Amino acid sequence: MGISAQSTQFDRRKDLLGLKDVSNEEIELILNTALPMKDIIRREIKKVPTLRGKGIITVFYENSTRTRTSFELAGKYLSADTSNLAVSTSSVQKGETLRDTIKTLEMMGPDILVMRHSMTGAPHYVAKNTSMRVINAGDGTNEHPTQALLDMFSIRERKGRIDNLKVAILGDILHSRVARSNIYGLAKFGCEIRVAGPPTMIPPGLDRLGVKTCFNLDDAIRGVDVINVLRIQRERQQTGLFPSLDEYSELYMLRPEHLSLAADDAIVLHPGPMNRGVEISSDIADGDTALINEQVTNGVAVRMALLFLMMGGRKDEIAA
Amino acid sequence: MRDRRPRESADARAAEGTDLRTSKSVGPTNPRDQADQKGAKERTVLVELRDKTQIMDEMGMKRALTRIAHEIIETNKGVQGVALVGIRRRGGPLAVRLADLIESFEGIRPPVGVLDITLYRDDLTALANQPLVHRTEVHFDITGMSIVLVDDVIYTGRTVRAGLDALIDLGRPRRIQLAVLIDRGHRELPIKPDFVGKNVPTSREEVVSVCVREIDDEDKVTIQERIQ
Structure with a gap:
């Protein structure tokens, strides 16, 4: 099935910014991995220790109910520590630039940044300027992978x-x-x-x-x-x-x-x-x-799969 | 934050159809990589392995499983409230075979499940590649039951540790026992199997390869060594 090659491909990806440049094999890997993740959501004990000690921060410059909560729960079910920046009550309102905000968050040490922004391309810009892995949770009218x-x-x-x-x-x-x-x-x-x-x-x-x-x-x-x-x-x-x-x-x-x-x-x-x-x-x-x-339940499962797959691998290889 | 030890690895357990355990198969490059028998099987790929000694053939495996089945029945004074849970991949078929044998002796078939321990491994961030996650299929309530955890080989004990955690997240069994076909020593955790097919002294440089016909088309256990 050539699965080793597929997972290698995924592990070299630092960010998920859109489906445009994601391969069929990567998509299938995410969907296959979401299946056991969905089983976990249905269990009485909805937690596995997989991402213990990992940090995930969600930054939503636009409103959201399900995407943000679903990323947060997905991280928690995998034992990651998740945190949310409430943009409307943050220093963004004091005029801090996007780049400075992201740098500040990066210095607090999280591994993954989940980001929604009204501007097309904002996550792409951020991804180039941070060592955190970036997942696009919706950018303007571009993508919501x-x-x-x-x-x-x-x-x-x-x-x-x-x-x-x-x-x-x-x-x-x-x-x-x-x-x-x-x-x-x-x-x-x-x-x-x-x-x-x-x-x-x-x-x-x-x-x-x-x-x-x-x-x-x-x-x-x-x-x-x-x-x-x-x-x-x-x-x-x-x-x-x-x-x-x-x-x-x-x-x-x-x-x-x-x-x-x-x-x-x-x-x-x-x-x-x-x-x-x-x-x-x-x-x-x-x-x-x-x-x-x-779809809402499946959203948590798919995001668990994605977080799990993105957290694997050595950072030095991924940056290359 | 991530482990930066230079390693090569790949997920062989996931790559169904790629048999890394035949005489011309490939194995770990670095003895450190053998820290976990299961992990060792999953790593690539630069050094070839060859069979050194066959330690069990089809009949030998059958006899060992038959004895383990009897011991499970004896220890539990029957099979009331007993269930078998195999650790993916090769613990799965072995658990089914033990259930078949127990049924033939006692007339009662214990429930059988399969556990995927990937999400409970302690070395995920040390691996360059993510192993594939498969489903855990335990379709009965384990609370209050005597669970026999089944795996092909016990080595460092880390796989079993992960298996215990995975199991306990599904419920609260009355007790958990451990059955393995091969105990190859070198434990790194205080874990001891209750039922053992065969104790096989090995060196850390060797690989113990269990083939089962459900996955590998034949039943045998071999010790493999690296080709220098």
Whole structure:
């Protein structure tokens, strides 16, 4: 199976900044490792000693419920010490630069920095300027690799495979780092990817990634195995890319009648938090086809796998 | 913070299909790397190993397991409340075989599970490569049971230490006993097996290789040495 070679490859990676430059083998290694991790979450004693003595710090310049908490619990279940910088009450508000903030944190000794930032490329910049390993927990409209990994884990768990599935991604593709990471990841496994949303929210150049653009839900959903519904990000909607939420939900909300167009055993994903009645109807959100709650558990498992895999290996080799 | 000792390593246990234990297989470069028999098997790759002595063949292994099965029954005065848990990888098939034998003698089959101890190892950050994590499959409540932990070889005792921790995280057994096919000495921890197939004096430079037909297509135990 050539697994030794795969793990070698992973161990030489200092950071995880996006799925764009992650190999299929690395993705499979993460997903395979997440399986025993998920078993641990379900146990009565949810702790293994693996990362004892390791430090993980989460720094979120944007709000988050599940990603930050899920990284924190993932670290704790592996016995790492996790700490969170609350940006809104930190010295960032006194005008400290990103680089100085990160340097300060680095000097406190943590091994891994989990970072979310509203600026595309911020984690990449930080990764180049710190000895800590950096995991991108979402940068601007660029990538959110761990969300895509947990989506892929959820798909594989229910479908038994990822290869060559048909996947529809619905909503605000333009602003969605979740969409971008999913496209990069799923395309590596030969998935047929379609997107649908308001024309103002479809970025140009998707065809170069092998993605098919549809402008109505029916075309996008017909025959697909997986529907990934994106959140309408009201915080990024100041410029009026669509007239109103009512109009959006009229045209682009996923409803039960759409599901009859999809493949028989199609599944629905949503990265959360949901705007019920805007991009997804409650009937679907609470129905059997939706994996939305399971995705949250899978998110912890996938992040445990990633933390474990990234903490191995000798630092001198990784820096090379 | 990380261990910077220059080492070569890879995960052979994970690389199913790559048999590092045939006569032309490769093994550790540095005697230090043999600190743990399980770890030793997982390391690369620069020095070849060859079989020096065969210490058990198929019949010998069968006899040893048969005796251990009888001893387990005798020590526990039957098999009520007894379960077998093998340590991945080769402890797994051995635990199943012991359960088969116990069932044939007593008419009761003890529950069998498999333990993956990777997350409990004490040398993870010393390895250049991460070993693969596999699932622990113990599908019964171990609380209150007499658990027989099963492994192929006991050497430093570090694998068993990890196995004990892994087991106790699943519940609170009434007692834990240890069965091994081969005890090759050189313990680094105060751990002693309750049931031993064969005591084999070895030097630290040697490798004890247990092959089981479920994984390696044949049953045998050999001592291997490095080709100079």
